[in-house]
Amino acid sequence: MTAVTRRFFSLRYIAKDYHILLHLFHNISKRISFTNMTDKVIASRIIKTEPINWRNLQFIQQDNFKEWIANGDKKLIESLLKYQFADPFKVWEHEGILYCLDGKHRFMDLSAVAQMGYQIPELLPATFIDCENMKEAAELVLVYSSAYAKITQQGLLEFVQTFDLDFPDMQNLLNIPEFDSIAFEGMLNEFQTGEPSEKIVPASLKDSFIFPPFSVLDTRSGVWQDRKRKWLALGFNSQETREDVELIAKSGQSTAIYELRNKMRESLKREPTWDEIIDYAKQKGMHVYEGASIFDPVLCELLYKWFCTNGGSVLDPFAGGSVRGVVAGVLGYPYEGIDLREDQVEANRKQASILSLENVNWITGDSNEVLDRLSMAADFLMSCPPYADLEKYSDDPKDLSNMDYKDFKEVYFSIIKKSVAHLKEDRFAAFVVGDVRDKKGFYYNFVSDTIQAFKEAGMELYNEIILVNVVGSLAIRVRRQFNGGRKVGKMHQNVLVFYKGDPKKIKGNYPELNLGEDLEALASSE
Numbered sequence: 307m308t309a310v311t312r313r314f315f316s317l318r319y320i321a322k323d324y325h326i327l328l329h330l331f332h333n334i335s336k337r338i339s340f341t342n343m344t345d346k347v348i349a350s351r352i353i354k355t356e357p358i359n360w361r362n363l364q365f366i367q368q369d370n371f372k373e374w375i376a377n378g379d380k381k382l383i384e385s386l387l388k389y390q391f392a393d394p395f396k397v398w399e400h401e402g403i404l405y406c407l408d409g410k411h412r413f414m415d416l417s418a419v420a421q422m423g424y425q426i427p428e429l430l431p432a433t434f435i436d437c438e439n440m441k442e443a444a445e446l447v448l449v450y451s452s453a454y455a456k457i458t459q460q461g462l463l464e465f466v467q468t469f470d471l472d473f474p475d476m477q478n479l480l481n482i483p484e485f486d487s488i489a490f491e492g493m494l495n496e497f498q499t500g501e502p503s504e505k506i507v508p509a510s511l512k513d514s515f516i517f518p519p520f521s522v523l524d525t526r527s528g529v530w531q532d533r534k535r536k537w538l539a540l541g542f543n544s545q546e547t548r549e550d551v552e553l554i555a556k557s558g559q560s561t562a563i564y565e566l567r568n569k570m571r572e573s574l575k576r577e578p579t580w581d582e583i584i585d586y587a588k589q590k591g592m593h594v595y596e597g598a599s600i601f602d603p604v605l606c607e608l609l610y611k612w613f614c615t616n617g618g619s620v621l622d623p624f625a626g627g628s629v630r631g632v633v634a635g636v637l638g639y640p641y642e643g644i645d646l647r648e649d650q651v652e653a654n655r656k657q658a659s660i661l662s663l664e665n666v667n668w669i670t671g672d673s674n675e676v677l678d679r680l681s682m683a684a685d686f687l688m689s690c691p692p693y694a695d696l697e698k699y700s701d702d703p704k705d706l707s708n709m710d711y712k713d714f715k716e717v718y719f720s721i722i723k724k725s726v727a728h729l730k731e732d733r734f735a736a737f738v739v740g741d742v743r744d745k746k747g748f749y750y751n752f753v754s755d756t757i758q759a760f761k762e763a764g765m766e767l768y769n770e771i772i773l774v775n776v777v778g779s780l781a782i783r784v785r786r787q788f789n790g791g792r793k794v795g796k797m798h799q800n801v802l803v804f805y806k807g808d809p810k811k812i813k814g815n816y817p818e819l820n821l822g823e824d825l826e827a828l829a830s831s832e
């Protein structure tokens with residue numbers, strides 16, 4: 307054998323057992339990396355990737371090591387069925403045993419789908435990782451189990467757009483606990499719909515009325531969103547108080563969330579922040595109101611300025627969060643709000659006191675009772691009632707959201723009648739409502755019922771404004787609801803404006819508006 311052929315054969319021999327070579331290389335490089343820490347070398351700990359009999363895998367961690375998060379097992383099984391086995395196990399070979407460092411749930415779900423009758427290959431690939439000892443292997447189990455990096459909303463948005471992924475379709479198969487799908491859909495929607503050009507808002511109308519008094523108000527527009535930002539800046543200049551404004555909006559939550567807050571307070575031995583409560587509630591799969599229930603301050607401002615007499619008083623029989631009270635206080639309209647939930651009223655009061663607002667008051671109680679003993683003659687009646695049983699606010703049987711639609715209507719009509727009785731003659735009322743489907747999928751006709759309730763109380767429908775909402779999570783839901791039952795995605799609410807008295811008196815009681823100055827005042831206060 308010549309020196310060349312000898313060399314060739316020895317190379318072939320080495321190539322045959324290439325993983326020994328890799329191992330050697332790995333150990334050498336590891337040693338180099340340890341001895342030359344200052345050289346900042348990252349050594350590869352991967353020995354090889356090769357098929358293994360996955361059924362023989364052993365596990366270092368105990369059974370209760372990791373809990374599934376919100377249907378995680380179901381999701382992983384669905385994902386396995388859709389995408390097949392595409393991610394090798396990570397293993398450590400020690401004394402003839404293959405320890406699984408990463409892939410326990412893949413193992414469990416493969417066993418589960420095998421029991422469902424699926425055929426799984428005997429051999430599946432595994433990446434062999436070098437470990438010094440069991441302790442080091444256990445460390446890796448922990449490392450692979452913990453989510454190091456959180457996917458950022460922006461990062462995911464770019465990713466989905468770059469690869470043109472059908473995100474709504476994939477979302478059910480993903481399991482990203484910290485991920486806020488509602489906010490993400492908002493971003494996706496904003497990107498997809500774009501913003502209507504500011505040119506469509508005629509300058510002169512904008513100057514007089516802030517937004518043209520048309521029958522459609524588009525909250526998605528940049529002008530609207532800008533106004534919203536300016537609103538938050540007005541009078542709430544310091545960082546803390548701006549946070550407080552947001553805080554109060556966040557605090558419009560269901561009783562279950564308030565119970566969670568109490569429990570968190572007990573275990574943390576301190577007051578949890580609303581962000582913490584909301585994050586934790588989401589992790590636990592609880593329903594969190596974000597956006598849907600928070601009254602838009604811009605809409606609130608418009609309705610006060612357009613339909614309330616100058617500095618007139620406001621009555622709100624379903625107060626909810628603090629927005630309507632705070633905006634009234636800032637603009638100088640005395641405000642009386644009633645809400646059943648003590649917690650909510652407390653939070654609202656705290657907010658008003660932080661902002662040193664005067665003439666803003668909330669009463670805790672059932673409006674159907676409180677209105678009987680209230681002595682108030684209001685200049686404007688304005689509210690956003692429970693939309694039938696769409697959102698549950700509390701367990702209180704007097705809470706309208708807990709009633710079946712027949713009982714709901716009865717109490718709702720009664721509260722409207724009593725509220726209208728507290729409204730002065732020749733005044734407006736504005737109710738922001740949206741229709742809701744019953745269990746069969748038919749609309750209750752809640753909007754028409756509201757009109758009927760006001761009519762029976764002695765007020766006539768005077769304006770109807772369609773409030774166009776940001777699409778938000780609708781982009782996710784619409785595919786299923788349309789394909790599953792031809793239900794179009796509802797992205798509007800109805801602002802119903804009623805009038806009590808003689809319409810001829812409107813001109814005298816409500817002067818010509820020139821709100822351009824207000825706009826400038828708002829802008830300069832930033």
Ligand SMILES: C[S@@+](CC[C@H](N)C(=O)[O-])C[C@H]1O[C@@H](n2cnc3c(N)ncnc32)[C@H](O)[C@@H]1O
Nearest residue numbers: 601624626627645646672673691692699705706
């Ligand atoms: C649609 S929510 C208000 C949410 C509102 N969009 C906001 O600005 O926060 C309706 C409110 O009505 C309250 N409510 C329900 N039944 C009531 C009743 N019988 N008397 C007074 N308030 C009631 C609920 O507690 C809830 O806060």
